[in-house]
Amino acid sequence: MTKRYCATAALLIVALIAFAATGRAHTWTEAEFANRPLYAYPVSGGRDDLIGSLTTYKLQPGDTLLDVGRWFGLSAKEISDANGHMDWWLPPAGRTIVLPTEHILPETPHTGIILNVPEMRLYYYFPSPAYGHRKRGHARITPAAYHGARVVYTFPVGLGRFDWKTPLGEWTVTAKVKDPTWVLPEDIYEEHLERDGQADHVVEGGDPDNPLGRYKLDLSIPEYGLHGTNVPWGVGMTVSHGCVRLYPEDIERLFFKTPVGTPGEFVYQPVKFGWRGDALYVEVHDDLYGEYPGLWNHASQEVKRRGLSGDIDMDRLEKAVEAKSGIPTYVGTGVEPASGAIPVTAALPPPAPIASSAPVAPAAANPSADPDPDRGAEWNSITDPASSHPSDSE
Secondary structure (H helix, E strand, O other), X not given: OOOOOHHHHHHHHHHHHHHHHHOOOOOOOHHHHHOOOOEEEEOOOOOEOEEEOOEEEEOXXXXXXXXXXXXXXXXXXXXXXXXXXXXXXXXXXXXXXXXXXXXXXXXXXXXXXXXXXXXXXXXXXXXXXXXXXXXXXXXXXXXXXXXXXXXXXXXXXXXXXXXXXXXXXXXXXXXXXXXXXXXXXXXXXXXXXXXXXXXXXXXXXXXXXXXXXXXXXXXXXXXXXXXXXXXXXXXXXXXXXXXXXXXXXXXXXXXHHOOOXXXXXXXXXXXXXXXXXXXXXXXXXXXXXXXXXXXXXXXXXXXXXXXXXXXXXXXXXXXXXXXXXXXXEEOEOOOOOOOOOEEOOOOOOOOOOOOOOOOOOOHHHOOEEOOOOXXXXXXXXXXXXXXXXXXXOO
C-alpha cells in the first residue's frame, strides 16, 4: 500500500515543500472546504449566456492558488490563467488578483450535465430532465424542451491526460456508488506495475489511497465516470486515465442532486461566445487536446458559423485569443462595459457554517446560496447500488 502510488507521493512531497516555503500565516482546513457554500446561478430565459461575476481577492501570506481556487470553487489553473499565468505555489502575497467566477455557458441545450473539456469545467442544469422523467434525444432538443432548468451549478474538474483523453459524446448517469471500489483495468494495472514495481488489482472503497474518493456517478460510456479524488490538487490538471475528478465536497453535492438517468455530454469548446444584454463576450481556453490547427483560425470560423461578423471587433477577439485568460472578455464594436468586478472583503474564511466570504455578484447575475447545499430527503431516496462496480478507467 505504501508504494502503490509513487507519483502521488512525489506530488504531495513537492506540495509540502512549496507550502512550507510560503510560511504558515494562513491555511484553509478540510472542514472549511467541506462547508463552503454551494451557489446556484439563475438560468436566463432570454439570450443571455453569462453567469456569475468577476471577483477580486488579495493574496495572503501562505496562500497557494490551489487552496484559494478550491475555496472559491475554481482550480489553480483557472486563477493562474486569469492572472498572467501566475505561479500556483508561490503567488505574491499582497497582490490583488482576479478570480474568474464569471463564465459563458457552453453552446449546448440547457439540460443535464455538460462538461466542456478544454475549460475543465462542468455545468449541471437543475432540475434535470430525469427528475421530470423526460428523455433526451437529438430530435427533442429544442428551447421548449429544455427551458425547464431553473438554475445551473458549475464545478471545476480534473480530466484525462493526453494519452488517455476524456472521450467526447453524450451519455447518461447509470448508477450512483458511495465508497466505490476501484477495480483496475489490466492496462492501468500493467502501467502501475511498470512504474512502481508493484500494484494492486483492487483498492477497496473508503481506502484513503482510493483515487475515486467517496462518491462516484457511473456513466453509460463504459469504464468512465464522475467521481471524487484523494488528491484534490489534481482538479484543474490532466492527470487521470480519462475519468472526471471533482473536489470531494463538489462530487458529494452533485451525487445527491443527480438522479440516475440524468443525461449528460462531454463537449469540446475552447472558444465560447456569449451575450449579456447587448454586450458580446468571448471566453478562450487552451486547446487542451490539440483538436484544432490554431485557436485564431478556429475562433474566426466560429464567428462566421454563428453569424457574428457584424457584431464583433476582430482586433479585440485576436487579443483575447492570444491571452487565453479564461475570462469572459468584451469583443463587441461599441464602448466596453464596466467590468463590475467585486472585491472579496473577507480575506480569511470564517468558521463553518461558511457564508460571508463567498463570491458576490451584481443583482443581474447574482448567484443565490443553494437552499439545499448538500442533500435533501428526496435525494436520499435515489437508488445507490452496492459499492462494488465494474472496473473504472481512472
